[in-house]
């Protein structure tokens with residue numbers, strides 16, 4: 001009998017312990033669920049009041065957050081889109097992954113870059129996040145430019161989804177476009193002015209001076225009766241007039257070398273080589289590969305100005321006595337490099353800031369390449385030199 005009561009007491013104790021255990025496990029689970037639910041609700045509330053469009057997707061690409069600002073931007077309500085994978089409808093005319101989908105999938109840098117034509121890059125602030133800038137023709141009245149960042153959502157080190165935030169940068173893009181248009185107009189007008197002044201100098205000033213020299217020649221050949229002193233003065237004036245003609249001719253050629261329009265890029269580079277030798281005592285080695293041909297006048301002019309600026313920079317800043325120009329005529333494009341092994345400089349993306357200090361050369365090179373729809377790479381290392389490479393389609 002006492003055994004039975006001991007066993008009974010033990011059984012009851014066991015049952016109570018098991019009951020308590022189950023109670024605590026269930027409570028813990030419910031608490032965590034509560035916590036989870038409440039944190040989702042808090043997040044949704046915070047995002048709801050956030051002024052920029054934001055949404056989030058889970059690993060299955062289902063929308064789990066969609067805020068008010070995005071409802072307004074896309075015209076798609078939260079009710080409509082939550083739990084679906086229709087996030088693309090806010091931005092594109094046909095189905096495709098958005099940046100958050102790529103991040104949720106752990107896509108590689110190449111894949112992400114390919115999707116956004118090279119405009120996407122790793123976020124400097126958040127690990128695993130990417131940012132990109134793109135034009136969305138379907139948004140707004142005439143389309144909109146957005147800068148967007150997608151960051152991974154993680155749990156215990158695993159990616160469980162991604163959150164994407166968008167910022168309207170249309171006004172900045174329009175301002176940049178206007179500035180670029182303005183810069184292009186200035187470049188174009190400057191070239192027209194140079195051409196006009198060069199032609200005027202050649203056609204009027206030089207002709208007047210040449211006529212005077214001719215008259216002076218006639219006068220001298222008439223053997224006028226002059227004192228020795230008068231003859232010496234006359235000869236000095238005659239020589240100065242000849243020098244003046246040469247100077248004006250040279251100035252006119254420098255403004256706009258006629259050989260560029262008449263004969264093209266390679267002959268004008270030979271002329272430039274001679275000028276740089278005279279002006280800066282700098283040797284220029286020109287190497288040409290491929291089958292050379294005449295290019296569009298705008299392309300020849302722009303390439304000449306780019307090479308001229310790069311060589312004058314080498315002469316002025318690089319502290320070198322020689323520089324090289326390498327021109328490759330390829331099937332569909334021309335590749336031009338100007339190389340010096342001089343002091344080099346720190347560029348660190350500062351080209352846009354140079355014009356405010358009155359330094360227009362490198363910014364002008366970039367501008368001209370953009371006008372031609374080409375690519376430019378300015379590579380400079382302190383103590384090692386500078387290479388400017390330009391690639392333009394033919």
Ligand SMILES: Nc1ncnc2c1ncn2[C@@H]1O[C@H](COP(=O)(O)OP(=O)(O)OP(=O)(O)O)[C@@H](O)[C@H]1O
Nearest residue numbers: 313314317318344345354358359360361362363386
């Ligand atoms: N080949 C080079 N070697 C060393 N430094 C250079 C070279 N090219 C440019 N730089 C540096 O970069 C700066 C900007 O060059 P940029 O051509 O824009 O202006 P600039 O030559 O000073 O003036 P501008 O071209 O308007 O007459 C230069 O002032 C110089 O410090």
Ligand SMILES: [Mg+2]
Nearest residue numbers: 309313361362
């Ligand atoms: Mg310069």
